[in-house]
Amino acid sequence: MVSAAGGPGRAHIIVLGNEKGGSGKSTTAVHIAVALAHAGFDVGAIDLDARQRTVARYLENRVNFGKKRELELPVPAVAVIEDAPGDTDLLIDQLLEWRDRDFIVVDTPGRDSPLARAALGRADTLVTPMNDSFVDFDLIGQVDPETFKVKKPSFYAELIWDTRKARARTDGGTVDWVVLRNRLANLDARNMRRMAAALGELSKRVGFRVVPGLSERVIFRELFPRGLTLLDTNALEDFSLSHVAARAELRALIGGLALPGWDTATAAAAAAAA
Numbered sequence: 001m002v003s004a005a006g007g008p009g010r011a012h013i014i015v016l017g018n019e020k021g022g023s024g025k026s027t028t029a030v031h032i033a034v035a036l037a038h039a040g041f042d043v044g045a046i047d048l049d050a051r052q053r054t055v056a057r058y059l060e061n062r063v064n065f066g067k068k069r070e071l072e073l074p075v076p077a078v079a080v081i082e083d084a085p086g087d088t089d090l091l092i093d094q095l096l097e098w099r100d101r102d103f104i105v106v107d108t109p110g111r112d113s114p115l116a117r118a119a120l121g122r123a124d125t126l127v128t129p130m131n132d133s134f135v136d137f138d139l140i141g142q143v144d145p146e147t148f149k150v151k152k153p154s155f156y157a158e159l160i161w162d163t164r165k166a167r168a169r170t171d172g173g174t175v176d177w178v179v180l181r182n183r184l185a186n187l188d189a190r191n192m193r194r195m196a197a198a199l200g201e202l203s204k205r206v207g208f209r210v211v212p213g214l215s216e217r218v219i220f221r222e223l224f225p226r227g228l229t230l231l232d233t234n235a236l237e238d239f240s241l242s243h244v245a246a247r248a249e250l251r252a253l254i255g256g257l258a259l260p261g262w263d264t265a266t267a268a269a270a271a272a273a274a
């Protein structure tokens, strides 16, 4: 066990948010939570998408697969919280109950809801994965059709702006907003360049950082039934070169989040492995 990242009563809260389904929130949430658990941190995962329950089901599959194969798989604690109109107490209670953990990873549904807003309002790190497409970009910023220059921020960027203002007023806290491009396909260099330019421009205007994302890889769709992640090297039988590259991407992504204690934990793990 490594030392607590936030210290007692100060779990670091990571929220996965984007009001768009299919952008990779749940996949990224599980990978971040499991990566932190592998590094020895005490991690809880909260699934606010009670309808799809992707994170909860992923981690249930993980427990079952680990038992079946008698594998040592670190598994974050998991809680599913239902949307009850006008009531966010269950979420607040869960965050309180887990406040002594190192990290709490909260996955949100791809739509606006009181629960999702309540989670955003408590995030230390907000991670927004988006597909590498201007359809997804449109939620955070609008671009000119001719030049692809950013015209103005869109509603999701405005929501985060309002959340930040409210947060500054209530507890003086700040949120580190991190955007990453998911399912990158190397086929389309021009779109990739345009997206990179537009994101760079918008990041300065609305205050987020861009970290390296993940390429489009079939493995991400196949890991779910076994509840595995790319970091479970002891459990992935058919590990290939493409998986090595994918794992490197994942490490770059998580390193880019600059989470408290992560560098120390990974350095300790590397030293132990040497």
Ligand SMILES: Nc1ncnc2c1ncn2[C@@H]1O[C@H](COP(=O)(O)OP(=O)(O)O)[C@@H](O)[C@H]1O
Residues within 6 Å of the ligand: 020, 021, 022, 023, 024, 025, 026, 027, 028, 054, 110, 182, 183, 184, 214, 215, 216, 217, 218, 220, 221, 222
């Ligand atoms: N990097 C990736 N490469 C290939 N498929 C991916 C990748 N990331 C996510 N997926 C797949 O995309 C779909 C949507 O991902 P998911 O994490 O459920 O998104 P969200 O939670 O934002 O709706 C799933 O089928 C998932 O397996």
Ligand SMILES: [Mg+2]
Residues within 6 Å of the ligand: 025, 026, 027, 049, 052, 054, 108, 109, 110
């Ligand atoms: Mg999801």
